[in-house]
Amino acid sequence: MRARLCVWVLLLCLPIAAGPTSVWAAEDGLAPSSKSAVLVDADTGTVLYEKNSREKLPPASITKIMTMLLVMEALEKGQISYEDRVRTSEYASSMGGSQIFLETGEVMKLEDLLKAVAVGSANDASVALAEHLAGTEERFVEMMNRRAEELGMKDTRFQNPNGLPASDHYSTARDIAIMSRELLKHREITRFTKTYEDYLRKESKKPFWLVNTNKLVKFYEGLDGLKTGFTREAGFCLAATAKRRDLRAIAVVMGEPDVKARNREITRMLDFAFNQYANRVIYKPGQLIGKLQVDKGEKSMIEVRSPQQFSVLMKKGENADDYRTKIRWEKLKAPVRKGQLLGAVEVEKDGKTVSRMELVSAREIPKAGMWTILKRTARKLFFIPDETPAADPGT
Incomplete structure (x- = not known):
């Protein structure tokens, strides 16, 4: 049975900590x-x-x-x-x-x-x-x-x-x-x-x-x-x-x-x-944001979902197409700490970032043992599927 991990992450909208912008x-x-x-x-x-x-x-x-x-x-x-x-x-x-x-x-x-x-x-x-x-x-x-x-x-x-x-x-x-x-x-x-x-x-x-x-x-x-x-x-x-x-x-x-x-x-x-x-709602609570590969992790995949709504505030009459959403992922290598940065969602208008949301891990992911790494290597050698493809870091 293929090993999978669904890790719920805490999404921090930057203005929350610093207060209203x-x-x-x-x-x-x-x-x-x-x-x-x-x-x-x-x-x-x-x-x-x-x-x-x-x-x-x-x-x-x-x-x-x-x-x-x-x-x-x-x-x-x-x-x-x-x-x-x-x-x-x-x-x-x-x-x-x-x-x-x-x-x-x-x-x-x-x-x-x-x-x-x-x-x-x-x-x-x-x-x-x-x-x-x-x-x-x-x-x-x-x-x-x-x-x-x-x-x-x-x-x-x-x-x-x-x-x-x-x-x-x-x-x-x-x-x-x-x-x-x-x-x-x-x-x-x-x-x-x-x-x-x-x-x-x-x-x-x-x-x-x-x-x-x-x-x-x-x-x-x-x-x-x-x-x-x-x-x-x-x-x-x-x-x-x-x-x-x-x-x-x-x-x-x-x-x-x-x-x-x-x-x-x-x-x-x-x-x-x-x-x-x-x-304009970008992500609803529970919506899948992306998946990340964890190099040499006990579990090799993180599935990132939104626990809360993330949106962009617009004046009525503005064109929603003027706003562009980008996701920037970090490259992860085990061990992953709770609270470690996984990436960020950015919304841009006219080349300027108007809203940003950091994505951090909600739990620890230990480094995989030697036996787990050997099994993964064997799967790759014999072309046995292991995990759902991860999000491409840096996109």
Whole structure:
């Protein structure tokens, strides 16, 4: 039986790590009431509009985007599961503000706690999740700040997992857009954030009614998240995302005077994105990109597939034929390290690269043993097919 290897690779769109890239449009008046705002294409990270987007401000409950991101990443790694039974500490039950009124010692499924955070913005549920993941809130906050640094959120500092007022707890509209893009890689999260209403403790005599703090999930076409925020210090804040056809946009406002202004300006920003821009999809999730030969590897072939959508942002009316896609492969020799560069996808227009995506290995490929190399040599001598032909490096 012929040896084959299908290695899923992590595709990193360069703007993800460094944050949103260049501004394509600076329209006046999209968010006049806000202290700070930004509008971003979720796929490419291109900024479509910004206003004071690097100003450090209290993010209130938008903080919970990072909390949800760490939960989703732990779920993906298998460190926790939706079925985990999470016990509420006395400290978690003492949180004020938005809450589901957890009692000390109460046990709730992790999935329900995540729902409480995503839909009801529950401060007590946020701390319960933080303690479940990290043991203590303090250690979880360290994880939050470390992850923010990894994502290139240079103007953010967290002091708690829920956004309750705290000294030296701040972020920016741009940084919020960065962590929102990262959270949206976990497509399962919108199952929670798009929910308008649901119930917790359904089996009890008094089920708890959850209503989404983001009313736009019910009233704006395609809107399925992400997180509201409000404190007296922060004002009314919202990181919203909506998808129509192949374009997903992220709009962030901070320091709005009231809910009406917040929703009105988010709506205006999203309308601008969908009216002016479109995405040309280059690769869909799971689509085959190419195959690479691994010289002297334990497995001699890597099949490269896209785990997420990669696209090019265009102004409506532009000619898609003006864009050209190239794939540049690296020559691989075992051992291959996890995270090693395999190649890159580049999209060019008028001879200039307008979008680039690096391809890196998601796992190790050890060097083949002598017996494996001898068998391969024998196959070649006797013209016995071994592997599907690999992509031509350098194309």
